[in-house]
Amino acid sequence: MNQTTDTLTAGDGGSSGTPAGGPPLAVKDLHVEFRTRAGIAQVVNGVNFHVEAGETLAILGESGCGKSVTAQAIMGILDTPPAAITGGEILYHGTDLLKLSEVKRREVRANQIAMIFQDALSALNPVFTVGFQLAELFRVHRGMSRKDAKAKAVELLDLVKIPAARQRVTDYPHQFSGGMRQRVMIAMALALDPDVLIADEPTTALDVTVQAQIMKLLAELKDERNMGLILITHDMGVVADVADRISVMYAGRIVERANVHDIYAKPSHPYTKALLQAIPRLDQKGEDLSVIKGLPPLLTDIPPGCAFHPRCTFAQDTCKTGEAPPEYAVNASHDSACHFWKDVRGDD
Amino acid sequence: MEMTDVVLETSGLVKHFPLTSGIVFKRKVGAVQAVDGVNLTLNRRETLGVVGESGCGKSTLAKLLVGLERPSAGSITVNGTDLSDLSNEELRRSRRDIQLVMQDPYTSLNPRMTVGDIIGEPFDIHTDVVPKNERQGKVRELIDLVGLNPDHINRYPHQFSGGQRQRIGIARALALRPKIIVCDEPVSALDVSVQAQVMNLLDQLQKELDLSYVFIAHDLSVVRHIADRVAVMYLGKVVEVGTHTEIYEHPTHPYTQALLSAVPVPDPTLRGMRDEIVLEGDVPSPADPPSGCRFRTRCWKAQDICATDEPALENRAERPHLSACHFAEERDVIHAAT
Ligand SMILES: Nc1ncnc2c1ncn2[C@@H]1O[C@H](COP(=O)(O)OP(=O)(O)OP(=O)(O)O)[C@@H](O)[C@H]1O
Ligand SMILES: Nc1ncnc2c1ncn2[C@@H]1O[C@H](COP(=O)(O)OP(=O)(O)OP(=O)(O)O)[C@@H](O)[C@H]1O
Ligand code: SF4
Numbered sequence: 098m099n100q101t102t103d104t105l106t107a108g109d110g111g112s113s114g115t116p117a118g119g120p121p122l123a124v125k126d127l128h129v130e131f132r133t134r135a136g137i138a139q140v141v142n143g144v145n146f147h148v149e150a151g152e153t154l155a156i157l158g159e160s161g162c163g164k165s166v167t168a169q170a171i172m173g174i175l176d177t178p179p180a181a182i183t184g185g186e187i188l189y190h191g192t193d194l195l196k197l198s199e200v201k202r203r204e205v206r207a208n209q210i211a212m213i214f215q216d217a218l219s220a221l222n223p224v225f226t227v228g229f230q231l232a233e234l235f236r237v238h239r240g241m242s243r244k245d246a247k248a249k250a251v252e253l254l255d256l257v258k259i260p261a262a263r264q265r266v267t268d269y270p271h272q273f274s275g276g277m278r279q280r281v282m283i284a285m286a287l288a289l290d291p292d293v294l295i296a297d298e299p300t301t302a303l304d305v306t307v308q309a310q311i312m313k314l315l316a317e318l319k320d321e322r323n324m325g326l327i328l329i330t331h332d333m334g335v336v337a338d339v340a341d342r343i344s345v346m347y348a349g350r351i352v353e354r355a356n357v358h359d360i361y362a363k364p365s366h367p368y369t370k371a372l373l374q375a376i377p378r379l380d381q382k383g384e385d386l387s388v389i390k391g392l393p394p395l396l397t398d399i400p401p402g403c404a405f406h407p408r409c410t411f412a413q414d415t416c417k418t419g420e421a422p423p424e425y426a427v428n429a430s431h432d433s434a435c436h437f438w439k440d441v442r443g444d445d
Numbered sequence: 446m447e448m449t450d451v452v453l454e455t456s457g458l459v460k461h462f463p464l465t466s467g468i469v470f471k472r473k474v475g476a477v478q479a480v481d482g483v484n485l486t487l488n489r490r491e492t493l494g495v496v497g498e499s500g501c502g503k504s505t506l507a508k509l510l511v512g513l514e515r516p517s518a519g520s521i522t523v524n525g526t527d528l529s530d531l532s533n534e535e536l537r538r539s540r541r542d543i544q545l546v547m548q549d550p551y552t553s554l555n556p557r558m559t560v561g562d563i564i565g566e567p568f569d570i571h572t573d574v575v576p577k578n579e580r581q582g583k584v585r586e587l588i589d590l591v592g593l594n595p596d597h598i599n600r601y602p603h604q605f606s607g608g609q610r611q612r613i614g615i616a617r618a619l620a621l622r623p624k625i626i627v628c629d630e631p632v633s634a635l636d637v638s639v640q641a642q643v644m645n646l647l648d649q650l651q652k653e654l655d656l657s658y659v660f661i662a663h664d665l666s667v668v669r670h671i672a673d674r675v676a677v678m679y680l681g682k683v684v685e686v687g688t689h690t691e692i693y694e695h696p697t698h699p700y701t702q703a704l705l706s707a708v709p710v711p712d713p714t715l716r717g718m719r720d721e722i723v724l725e726g727d728v729p730s731p732a733d734p735p736s737g738c739r740f741r742t743r744c745w746k747a748q749d750i751c752a753t754d755e756p757a758l759e760n761r762a763e764r765p766h767l768s769a770c771h772f773a774e775e776r777d778v779i780h781a782a783t
């Protein structure tokens with residue numbers, strides 16, 4: 098295992114001499130719109146976050162709130178049009194990817210920032226063997242010979258604990274189970290030894306026992322390689338289990354940000370607080386679940402003021418008009434975009 | 446009148462799907478043992494949760510219960526009547542009593558029908574239930590019952606959100622005043638903030654209408670919240686059945702224990718304190734299940750006997766409840782929050 102890691106690092110041309118400015122990845126005031134028939138959908142509305150090396154940042158939010166679009170913007174895989182990045186910065190060690198030349202930008206994205214998707218089957222190419230797809234990465238980006246690249250492919254499959262890796266390199270994606278396919282995806286993402294790994298709902302399609310295996314593997318690899326891991330999910334259980342810090346997203350905005358212990362102990366935005374009370378827990382029978390009334394807004398028609406106000410039990414008139422609430426500093430490492438965060442916390 | 450309060454009972458219920466090969470001359474080469482000898486009972490006003498991983502036979506069981514699939518063997522008894530003794534006409538009538546709510550609110554409703562037509566459709570099939578001139582009123586009543594606006598009766602499914610569509614599915618299931626509702630993953634496709642709305646609705650309807658539920662889900666936290674008793678399935682078989690407390694606090698089957706231990710709890714202070722049982726490998730194919738105990742290929746307790754003798758589902762261990770493991774033994778997997 099160690100040997101695998103060593104050889105991979107040795108073959109890596111890029112990461113050792115990277116610029117020192119800032120965390121591996123920071124997103125500043127990112128704005129993304131979709132121009133659709135139904136109007137302009139404001140999908141990402143000023144998102145800020147960063148991830149440090151060796152850290153797991155969870156981005157938590159419900160369906161349609163803009164998590165995947167944010168990730169796609171970082172990776173440069175948005176469909177433009179209909180999508181357009183209308184503002185903000187995506188900083189890789191302090192360098193704004195949006196301002197780099199196309200060639201440079203591609204190089205960073207191919208080598209240093211990798212992503213795994215919810216649905217591994219649709220992300221892998223069905224007509225090529227898994228081994229070929231892995232080997233291609235080394236041939237194209239590292240200029241390796243066919244033979245060396247194939248050996249690398251086996252090493253990687255071994256690293257992600259695919260049993261009998263040497264035999265399985267010649268199998269096609271559909272010949273693997275869902276959990277195994279997700280392992281293959283992780284292998285592909287790690288092939289070029291990235292600094293940052295974005296995992297977009299990596300276990301949502303999997304059974305719980307398999308989910309546990311995959312999360313364990315991701316955590317181990319993150320530590321071993323000192324990567325920054327951005328975990329996108331809607332599962333508050335998974336977040337509690339693996340994240341260091343959390344950013345909670347609602348209608349294209351980060352509404353609360355804190356370290357994992359603070360946010361569960363003292364949620365400071367009404368949305369986070371309501372979510373925590375609405376989920377059934379395995380370790381509690383709990384008679385009634387409290388309900389969040391209403392639905393998330395349509396992104397073509399985001400309410401003025403605080404986007405959460407129609408569903409919020411703390412809302413006052415100030416919440417219903419004007420600009421969205423700013424990010425108030427609850428303490429040095431905890432922000433809430435709610436005018437009434439003090440009431441939400443309930444401390445005086 | 447009745448001696449017992451059992452409203453639904455299955456005995457030795459089996460569903461095998463034949464596997465064929467060849468294009469012109471189809472030969473049977475085996476069978477997917479989707480449901481393989483399931484015995485369950487459901488009591489009046491009770492919610493029986495059924496949990497298990499993908500492919501273990503939950504949906505097939507649901508379809509058997511509501512008559513969408515015919516059993517390969519075994520029997521289903523509804524309110525004391527064995528369905529296999531009935532004529533087709535009697536069967537059709539008895540089906541009214543047991544209705545299905547499906548998982549996917551996005552595909553289970555016909556996009557070209559209005560909500561009113563969808564909910565009223567069962568009345569077209571069972572024409573004697575509501576006279577034609579009262580139908581509209583009845584449908585509006587049902588829409589109101591599930592917490593939607595009766596004035597939206599002429600809208601189409603795409604004009605509703607996922608949670609609202611699931612309510613429409615529930616209203617349709619209630620149309621014929623059933624006594625039993627089989628819910629197949631009714632909240633799995635919904636957002637967390639909307640799941641609670643639908644679960645609370647099911648709860649409230651159960652009390653108001655005296656319903657019994659079979660509640661199928663892969664999410665053990667959801668089932669813990671809603672079920673009175675729980676059945677755990679693995680590869681077409683029930684491996685453990687017990688009350689809510691027996692299953693969650695005193696599980697005895699290794700598979701139940703592994704399943705519970707894999708569920709992350711939304712509380713970071715419990716991190717690393719769970720009894721972590723990480724299972725190796727994948728679920729075997731239901732077309733070729735292991736001999737003896739079907740879980741043995743992934744079980745850390747397996748001995749020789751597990752490969753040769755199939756463990757019966759019978760009362761075992763200290764707090765006796767049904768468990769199909771030769772070495773059934775309690776293990777406290779979830780350390781309850783304080
Ligand atoms: N190609 C597209 N054209 C128009 N709108 C789009 C497109 N892709 C995404 N959107 C819209 O952007 C919004 C955010 O989508 P996104 O996929 O980021 O959500 P998400 O938070 O990842 O949700 P989920 O949890 O369901 O994956 C959605 O409302 C979606 O309808
Ligand atoms: N009509 C069919 N023909 C052949 N095999 C089938 C058929 N329906 C289901 N199966 C097989 O039977 C097994 C049980 O399927 P079922 O849909 O009941 O599982 P499930 O527990 O509902 O899974 P999930 O959680 O994924 O919904 C699976 O192996 C499935 O592939
Ligand atoms: S700003 Fe107002 S509406 Fe928004 S969450 Fe806070 S209290 Fe609720």
Ligand SMILES: [Mg+2]
Pocket residue numbers: 164165166297
């Ligand atoms: Mg997404």
Ligand SMILES: [Mg+2]
Pocket residue numbers: 503504505
């Ligand atoms: Mg199913």
